[in-house]
Amino acid sequence: MHNIRLARPEDLMGMQAANLENLPENYLMKFWMYHATTWPQLSFVAEDEKGGIVGYVLAKIDEGDSKEVHGHVNSISVLRSHRRLGLAKKLMLLSQEAMATIYKAQYVSLHVRKSNKAAIALYRDTLGFEVADIEKKYYGDGEDALKMRLNLENMPESQS
Numbered sequence: 001m002h003n004i005r006l007a008r009p010e011d012l013m014g015m016q017a018a019n020l021e022n023l024p025e026n027y028l029m030k031f032w033m034y035h036a037t038t039w040p041q042l043s044f045v046a047e048d049e050k051g052g053i054v055g056y057v058l059a060k061i062d063e064g065d066s067k068e069v070h071g072h073v074n075s076i077s078v079l080r081s082h083r084r085l086g087l088a089k090k091l092m093l094l095s096q097e098a099m100a101t102i103y104k105a106q107y108v109s110l111h112v113r114k115s116n117k118a119a120i121a122l123y124r125d126t127l128g129f130e131v132a133d134i135e136k137k138y139y140g141d142g143e144d145a146l147k148m149r150l151n152l153e154n155m156p157e158s159q160s
């Protein structure tokens with residue numbers, strides 16, 4: 001019923017549309033394009049039987065100043081009508097696996113609104129993330145973010 005696959009350049013409009021519908025954090029098309037072209041193995045989409053984009057994960061690699069390579073999930077969402085079917089879990093697992101195997105990322109990080117119970121349950125209870133820090137007033141409206149992190153070094157092969 002759903003197909004989950006790597007995101008392609010022609011998916012970016014559908015990903016942006018899903019993002020606009022699901023989240024207040026929105027980005028210009030060049031931001032989507034930059035991620036898809038720089039780290040083409042890390043972003044995935046879920047499509048319905050007609051090929052419409054119903055969910056996505058947009059991710060990148062941060063090398064920073066240190067030698068430690070880590071992945072970062074910029075955005076993930078699933079259309080309301082397609083939630084609680086395991087799509088976000090699958091999208092995250094595929095991206096995490098690619099970060100670990102292709103880029104040898106040691107961990108993956110992300111930010112989530114302190115009030116976002118569904119996403120926190122996905123990250124913490126289903127995927128095993130832990131809270132690494134709280135970033136005060138991280139979001140434009142002043143809400144705090146939990147900075148969450150998952151070690152990828154002992155990730156079981158092909159969990160996804």
Ligand SMILES: CC(C)(COP(=O)(O)OP(=O)(O)OC[C@H]1O[C@@H](n2cnc3c(N)ncnc32)[C@H](O)[C@@H]1OP(=O)(O)O)[C@@H](O)C(=O)NCCC(=O)NCCS
Binds near residue numbers: 022078085087112
């Ligand atoms: C968060 C979100 C991506 C989850 O997508 P999803 O495809 O419905 O999630 P899954 O079906 O893969 O859920 C996996 C697990 O996450 C947890 N979870 C997901 N939605 C939940 C909810 N509404 N309440 C409590 N737990 C939830 C559950 O543990 C669930 O496992 P279960 O269904 O076996 O109980 C989706 O709700 C969404 O798009 N929300 C709006 C955008 C957003 O908040 N994105 C995250 C920004 S940081």
